Amino acid sequence: MEKTVRRHVSFLPRWCQAFGEHQPDPAGEGRTVEWLIGENCVGLLLAPDLRRKFLHQLLGPERPELEFRRDLVRINRHDYADRAVFGQPGYAALRELLVDSGDTHIFLTYHLIYPPGTRIITASRKAPLPLLYKEISPVLITVGE
Numbered sequence: 757m758e759k760t761v762r763r764h765v766s767f768l769p770r771w772c773q774a775f776g777e778h779q780p781d782p783a784g785e786g787r788t789v790e791w792l793i794g795e796n797c798v799g800l801l802l803a804p805d806l807r808r809k810f811l812h813q814l815l816g817p818e819r820p821e822l823e824f825r826r827d828l829v830r831i832n833r834h835d836y837a838d839r840a841v842f843g844q845p846g847y848a849a850l851r852e853l854l855v856d857s858g859d860t861h862i863f864l865t866y867h868l869i870y871p872p873g874t875r876i877i878t879a880s881r882k883a884p885l886p887l888l889y890k891e892i893s894p895v896l897i898t899v900g901e
Contacts, residue, residue, distance in 0.1 A: 757899045759854055761879075764863035764889040765815055773885050775799050775865040775876050789838070791846020792867070797880035798850045799865065807875070809834075814862065814877065815892075823898040824851060853879050854899045863889055 766772050778794035789806075792799030802810055813820045813831050823830040828837045853860055858881055865878045878884075 775867045799876040
């Protein structure tokens with residue numbers, strides 16, 4: 757299945773809206789990937805080395821090639837296959853959001869309970885605040901088994 761996902765970047769660097777209420781990942785701290793599951797949205801906190809790579813590829817000026825499978829994420833020919841990540845409820849919630857027939861938006865958010873400067877890659881059914889974000893070219897994501 758293929759889905760077009762709308763991407764948004766903030767008008768000013770470091771500006772973003774709050775993630776909002778969510779279920780924290782009980783064992784997320786200290787892992788490479790920590791999941792936040794909110795109403796109609798899923799957030800992703802990544803370890804610093806992965807975050808730089810993913811942010812540049814996911815929300816940069818180029819349109820990335822993305823593929824989500826049950827046991828693999830591929831971004832532009834780079835495979836990420838950490839089995840500990842794919843068994844998490846957050847990954848299942850993200851896949852569910854991507855296979856849903858409605859719009860999906862990707863943008864950065866923050867939350868006050870995380871250290872200053874922490875950014876959350878957020879996938880949501882709702883668009884972010886147009887006062888803070890501008891839409892850039894969408895990305896086509898392949899969601900497979």
